[in-house]
Amino acid sequence: MHQETRERFSRLARGFTQAVGSLIPAMLSVVFVVAWLVVGVVIDFPDWWMSALTETSAAVTLLMVFVIQHTNNREAHATALKLDELIRASENATEKVAGIENRELSEQEQLGESRA
Numbered sequence: 001m002h003q004e005t006r007e008r009f010s011r012l013a014r015g016f017t018q019a020v021g022s023l024i025p026a027m028l029s030v031v032f033v034v035a036w037l038v039v040g041v042v043i044d045f046p047d048w049w050m051s052a053l054t055e056t057s058a059a060v061t062l063l064m065v066f067v068i069q070h071t072n073n074r075e076a077h078a079t080a081l082k083l084d085e086l087i088r089a090s091e092n093a094t095e096k097v098a099g100i101e102n103r104e105l106s107e108q109e110q111l112g113e114s115r116a
Contacts, residue, residue, distance in 0.1 A: 010074060017071040020064070 019025065040049050084098040100108055 010070070013067045013070045014074065016067055020067075 036053060043049065080099075080101050087093045087098045088095075096111055100111060
């Protein structure tokens with residue numbers, strides 16, 4: 001994928017995650033659900049009404065999973081890079097620990113046991 005497109009998506013996803021993760025969208029979601037229920041009671045919950053809510057919820061959930069996962073991966077990668085830098089700067093550190101997140105699980109467990 002083109003680097004500029006990746007960067008643009010990353011900035012958009014990070015901003016979207018920050019915006020959606022605040023108090024105002026949470027409160028708006030509660031208001032929306034309550035309004036949806038009130039209107040549903042008034043019109044006696046036709047089949048299409050519940051179907052529309054289900055489909056909308058599924059679409060929003062799927063979108064949010066990908067956006068949040070992207071943001072989480074980006075932050076985890078940045079944290080790993082920072083920790084690697086700290087490990088390399090430490091006098092008593094071993095190079096085995098830097099970048100361990102990219103090694104096999106068995107290697108991680110062996111290193112964890114040897115350091116315990």
